[in-house]
Structures are given as structure tokens and as C-alpha cells.
Amino acid sequence: MGRRPVVGGNWKCNPDSVSKLDDLIKNINACDTSRLDEEKRNQHRLLAVRAERHKFMFVALFFCRCDVYVCPSTLHVPYVVPKIKNKALVTPQDCNPKGCGAFTGSMAVAQMKDLKMKQVMIGHSERRGEFGIFKMDDDATLAAKLKCVLDAGMSCVYCIGEPKEVREKGLSATLALMDVQLKQVYSMLDPAKVVLAYEPVWAIGTGLTATPEDAQATHKGIRDLIAKNASPAVAAAIRIQYGGSANAKNAPELSAQPDIDGFLVGGASLKPEFVDIVKAIS
Numbered sequence: 458m459g460r461r462p463v464v465g466g467n468w469k470c471n472p473d474s475v476s477k478l479d480d481l482i483k484n485i486n487a488c489d490t491s492r493l494d495e496e497k498r499n500q501h502r503l504l505a506v507r508a509e510r511h512k513f514m515f516v517a518l519f520f521c522r523c524d525v526y527v528c529p530s531t532l533h534v535p536y537v538v539p540k541i542k543n544k545a546l547v548t549p550q551d552c553n554p555k556g557c558g559a560f561t562g563s564m565a566v567a568q569m570k571d572l573k574m575k576q577v578m579i580g581h582s583e584r585r586g587e588f589g590i591f592k593m594d595d596d597a598t599l600a601a602k603l604k605c606v607l608d609a610g611m612s613c614v615y616c617i618g619e620p621k622e623v624r625e626k627g628l629s630a631t632l633a634l635m636d637v638q639l640k641q642v643y644s645m646l647d648p649a650k651v652v653l654a655y656e657p658v659w660a661i662g663t664g665l666t667a668t669p670e671d672a673q674a675t676h677k678g679i680r681d682l683i684a685k686n687a688s689p690a691v692a693a694a695i696r697i698q699y700g701g702s703a704n705a706k707n708a709p710e711l712s713a714q715p716d717i718d719g720f721l722v723g724g725a726s727l728k729p730e731f732v733d734i735v736k737a738i739s
């Protein structure tokens with residue numbers, strides 16, 4: 458199953474100035490997000506088939522490279538949107554589960570849609586917050602947020618991941634927690650609209666990365682859960698990113714794993730190497 462890779466940069470609550478923000482935007486614009494539209498891609502496939510029949514040497518023109526998105530802080534989102542010159546999607550880091558109204562400090566998907574945004578990220582471990590300073594999002598709230606996003610016709614990056622104490626109990630404990638985190642959204646996992654980001658919490662911002670083998674085993678386990686609880690077709694098509702200290706050095710080996718479809722990148726998305734991570738998987 459050919460799943461198009463996807464790499465996202467999560468800038469979190471950074472940077473601290475607009476001049477630094479301009480540098481980060483340049484970095485995103487330096488990523489190659491070009492891809493053929495479906496019609497042109499089919500024409501090229503047809504050409505490739507014909508060329509093969511006629512025994513010509515032919516290199517298939519398959520320009521489908523990599524989807525890129527970037528998650529600026531809420532305050533910076535409207536500044537960033539008009540400055541993105543490629544196909545990278547500006548993706549806010551959260552939304553509220555209700556919509557517009559008396560919800561001080563929050564953002565509604567209707568507002569994002571009106572500002573021409575197409576995608577939202579939800580469920581980041583720093584928002585789920587069991588181990589951080591905020592305790593905001595439980596699985597039921599996240600399911601309500603996802604429904605809001607999909608009802609608005611937008612797409613979603615949905616983050617899941619286990620803390621260290623669960624990881625230490627082994628793969629089956631990790632997958633049991635992934636099942637809990639996904640239970641209320643299995644029926645909403647439309648592969649055309651939802652990208653899953655598997656981010657082991659112990660690897661986020663710590664410099665610790667899951668080994669390619671460990672990450673692959675967990676991604677495969679998540680896909681098996683989706684096959685059982687949604688459908689095998691959804692499991693085969695949905696894209697699952699890895700997140701947790703991904704960088705230009707470890708990206709090639711991680712992205713060579715069959716069930717890893719790209720990265721959600723925190724720290725390294727604030728550096729020029731983000732472009733190299735996109736290149737590693739394109």
C-alpha cells in the first residue's frame with residue numbers, strides 16, 4: 458500500500474520573536490512539497506506502462522514526494538498562513554471541542570476554517586497533560602474535538618503515545634494503552650482526513666528515540682488494532698507518523714520501517730535540519 462509520507466513541525470510555544478519566526482518560515486518554504494495532481498499522476502502511470510510494453514528504458518515520473526505541515530503557536534498562526542509559499546499546511550496545535558462561544562482562551566475550528574486552514578493537531582502529550590503542567594484533554598474530550606474537526610470538513614493530526622512507566626512494562630502494555638487512547642475514535646479514522654502521530658512521551662524532547670525496531674513494532678501493533686476495531690482497509694491506508702526526538706540523523710533508518718509514514722518533529726523543526734528530515738523520507 459503506497460502511503461504518501463507526511464512530516465510535521467511542531468514549533469510548540471516558540472519562537473520568542475517575529476524575526477526568528479521569519480527564519481522558521483523560510484525553513485518550511487525550503488521543503489519540497491511538490492506533487493502531481495491525481496490526473497497527471499495517472500497519465501504518467503499510463504506512459505510508464507506503455508513504455509514498459511515497448512521495452513523502453515523508462516524512469517517513472519512519480520512526483521508524489523511528501524506532505525508537510527507546520528504547527529505554529531496560536532498567536533503566530535495568522536502571521537504564518539500567508540507567508541507559506543509551498544503546499545505545507547499550517548496546522549494549529551489544538552482546538553476546542555465545542556465551537557464559537559463563551560470559551561475564553563480557546564480556538565474554534567470554524568474560526569480556523571474561516572482563516573483558510575485545513576488541518577488541526579490534537580492530543581499532543583503536552584495537551585493531554587497527564588505528566589505535564591496542563592491537564593486538559595482526556596480521551597472523551599479528544600473524541601469530541603476530532604468530531605468537531607471532521608464535521609467542519611477539516612483534517613486532523615491525532616497524537617497518541619505512552620509514558621515511560623508503561624513502556625517499561627513492554628509492548629503489550631503500550632498497545633493496551635494505545636487501544637484505550639484510540640477506542641473512542643476508531644470509527645472516525647478516515648485515512649483521507651486523519652493522520653495518526655505515535656509519540657512515545659518518554660522520547661519527546663528528551664533526545665531519547667525509540668529504536669527503529671521498537672518503533673516499527675509499535676506502529677505495526679497500532680495498525681493491527683485499527684484493522685481489528687475499524688477495518689483492514691483503514692489500517693492499510695492510514696498514515697502513522699513517529700514523533701520523539703526525530704532528527705536528520707535518525708530519520709533515514711526510522712523512515713525505512715514499513716509502518717512508519719513520516720515524522721512529527723519538535724526540537725529539530727526549529728532548526729534548518731527540518732528540511733533534511735523531509736528529504737530523508739521524500
Ligand code: PEP
Nearest residue numbers: 661662700701702723724
Ligand atoms: C513533539 O513535540 O511532538 C516532539 C516529537 O518533540 P521532539 O521532536 O523535540 O521530541
